[in-house]
Amino acid sequence: xxxxxxxxxxxxxxxxxxxxxxxxxxxxxxxxxxxxxxxxxxxxxxxxxxxxxxxxxxxxxxxxxxxxxxxxxxxxxxxxxxxxxxxxxxxxxxxxxxxxxxxxxxxxxxxxxxxxxxxxxxxxxxxxxxxxxxxxxxxxxxxxxxxxxxxxxxxxxxxxxxxxxxxxxxxxxxxxxx
Amino acid sequence: xxxxxxxxxxxxxxxxxxxxxxxxxxxxxxxxxxxxxxxxxxxxxxxxxxxxxxxxxxxxxxxxxxxxxxxxxxxxxxxxxxxxxxxxxxxxxxxxxxxxxxxxxxxxxxxxxxxxxxxxxxxxxxxxxxxxxxxxxxxxxxxxxxxxxxxxxxxxxxxxxxxxxxxxxxxxxxxxxxxxxxxxxxxxxxxxxxxxxxxxxxxxxxxxxxxxxxxxxxxxxxxxxxxxxxxxxxxxxxxxxxxxxxxxxxxxxxxxxxxxxxxxxxxxxxxxxxxxxxxxxxxxxxxxxxxxxxxxxxxxxxxxxxxxxxxxxxxxxxxxxxxxxxxxxxxxxxxxxxxxxxxxxxxxxxxxxxxxxxxxxxx
Numbered sequence: 001x002x003x004x005x006x007x008x009x010x011x012x013x014x015x016x017x018x019x020x021x022x023x024x025x026x027x028x029x030x031x032x033x034x035x036x037x038x039x040x041x042x043x044x045x046x047x048x049x050x051x052x053x054x055x056x057x058x059x060x061x062x063x064x065x066x067x068x069x070x071x072x073x074x075x076x077x078x079x080x081x082x083x084x085x086x087x088x089x090x091x092x093x094x095x096x097x098x099x100x101x102x103x104x105x106x107x108x109x110x111x112x113x114x115x116x117x118x119x120x121x122x123x124x125x126x127x128x129x130x131x132x133x134x135x136x137x138x139x140x141x142x143x144x145x146x147x148x149x150x151x152x153x154x155x156x157x158x159x160x161x162x163x164x165x166x167x168x169x170x171x172x173x174x175x176x177x178x
Numbered sequence: 179x180x181x182x183x184x185x186x187x188x189x190x191x192x193x194x195x196x197x198x199x200x201x202x203x204x205x206x207x208x209x210x211x212x213x214x215x216x217x218x219x220x221x222x223x224x225x226x227x228x229x230x231x232x233x234x235x236x237x238x239x240x241x242x243x244x245x246x247x248x249x250x251x252x253x254x255x256x257x258x259x260x261x262x263x264x265x266x267x268x269x270x271x272x273x274x275x276x277x278x279x280x281x282x283x284x285x286x287x288x289x290x291x292x293x294x295x296x297x298x299x300x301x302x303x304x305x306x307x308x309x310x311x312x313x314x315x316x317x318x319x320x321x322x323x324x325x326x327x328x329x330x331x332x333x334x335x336x337x338x339x340x341x342x343x344x345x346x347x348x349x350x351x352x353x354x355x356x357x358x359x360x361x362x363x364x365x366x367x368x369x370x371x372x373x374x375x376x377x378x379x380x381x382x383x384x385x386x387x388x389x390x391x392x393x394x395x396x397x398x399x400x401x402x403x404x405x406x407x408x409x410x411x412x413x414x415x416x417x418x419x420x421x422x423x424x425x426x427x428x429x430x431x432x433x434x435x436x437x438x439x440x441x442x443x444x445x446x447x448x449x450x451x452x453x454x455x456x457x458x459x460x461x462x463x464x465x466x467x468x469x470x471x472x473x474x475x476x477x478x479x480x481x482x483x484x485x486x487x488x489x490x491x492x493x494x495x496x497x498x499x500x501x502x503x504x505x506x507x508x509x510x511x512x513x514x515x516x517x518x519x520x521x522x523x524x525x526x527x528x529x530x531x532x533x534x535x536x537x538x539x540x541x
Binding site: 015017019020023071072073076097098099100101102103104105106108116117118119120131132133137140143144147148154155156 | 180192193274407445446447
């Protein structure tokens with residue numbers, strides 16, 4: 001069985017710092033533990049290909065749960081861990097840089113082993129999370145993210161990813177070119 | 179150090195600053211400025227034959243200067259980069275930074291003081307063009323956003339739910355919509371929250387800085403997730419219903435505009451309202467209607483011509499005929515009021531010749 005590796009993401013994704021990787025992993029753990037007991041299987045879907053992968057996570061202490069009490073923020077941060085691990089597993093792409101924008105930050109992904117000094121061919125990775133809800137909600141969210149990547153002020157090319165924590169699902173879009 | 183080493187250090191500081199901003203804005207701004215200095219240095223070290231890399235890191239550096247409240251340098255860097263004829267997406271982002279700087283400068287020069295955390299509302303698609311939109315659409319959406327903000331403040335202040343009349347004047351004075359010029363492809367306006375006055379009767383109940391955060395949380399919860407999430411964010415049923423219906427009024431019907439984007443420079447949360455948002459809010463509203471009277475339920479589409487909430491009726495004009503619908507006791511002033519003279523769909527229960535109101539939305 002393949003594994004979605006959520007821990008120590010910074011060791012495989014040079015665009016993440018240890019602090020980012022820790023926050024993403026902790027947030028993902030809290031989100032997963034809301035619905036499931038560790039470990040479970042997740043389905044990753046990309047371009048009509050389905051991949052099954054196991055995932056396990058941190059034990060949840062009251063302090064950890066309290067630190068990620070804002071469900072919306074935790075879901076977004078946790079989705080980064082899930083989507084990056086899934087993209088690494090099924091497409092061999094890893095985060096190579098993070099760049100600030102006016103309203104937040106963008107992550108850029110490229111094939112594993114690519115240099116981190118060059119963003120000329122890198123894909124912007126647009127991520128979203130769904131804590132609980134129907135499968136259609138994840139599909140809607142992916143469509144919205146894909147549409148967003150085509151807005152004039154969004155750097156292209158790009159890839160979109162959505163994690164459905166309750167649904168045990170990661171949806172990844174194909175590469176969206178400019 | 180090469181540019182990526184400088185950038186990595188900048189990234190570490192920016193990430194920490196982002197986590198700190200909600201609780202300690204002043205220190206976060208200082209940290210953003212440190213990150214910006216490193217990012218400017220990184221940008222200057224990127225070879226000229228890497229235009230996309232330079233564009234992305236240049237936007238990052240200007241954004242960090244903005245977040246560090248060094249607005250003049252943010253604008254100078256954005257203008258310098260724009261002079262270099264950057265790729266389209268980079269140009270759009272740099273124009274957004276310039277616009278944000280102008281907004282901040284306008285706020286600083288205004289006679290009143292504003293809290294950090296204005297919300298930007300951007301409409302696009304349909305009839306919307308660059309910087310232009312039908313007046314009635316914009317007026318109605320500005321009112322709509324203002325109602326959502328006022329309801330958020332009332333909710334945070336733990337006030338009794340108001341179904342008739344305007345909010346207390348102290349609440350209404352809390353926020354004012356400000357209109358700003360639009361970036362390419364959309365029309366946008368900002369809602370800035372005025373700092374509370376010393377005598378404010380609500381100051382003991384509410385942290386004003388929570389308003390924008392709560393507003394964005396509510397908007398997200400009303401449109402894109404489950405009822406449980408909404409119940410967690412808004413624990414009072416009357417307010418919850420009002421928020422969902424107000425959000426539905428803002429969601430695109432597909433005629434005048436296709437998409438609403440709501441965001442803030444101070445908060446990474448972003449809300450996108452598309453046709454899906456109307457579907458979701460309609461599902462929620464439908465779940466509130468009496469399930470046992472499905473056979474008597476009907477809808478009518480026409481122009482809302484008259485409305486008297488005190489006498490409990492509204493009139494719809496359908497093919498030059500007026501139809502009266504009664505039983506508006508659950509209707510809320512700021513939801514139904516802005517729909518007068520607009521084409522609406524009314525859901526009602528038919529009982530003989532009597533039509534009893536259940537719901538109304540823009541058609």
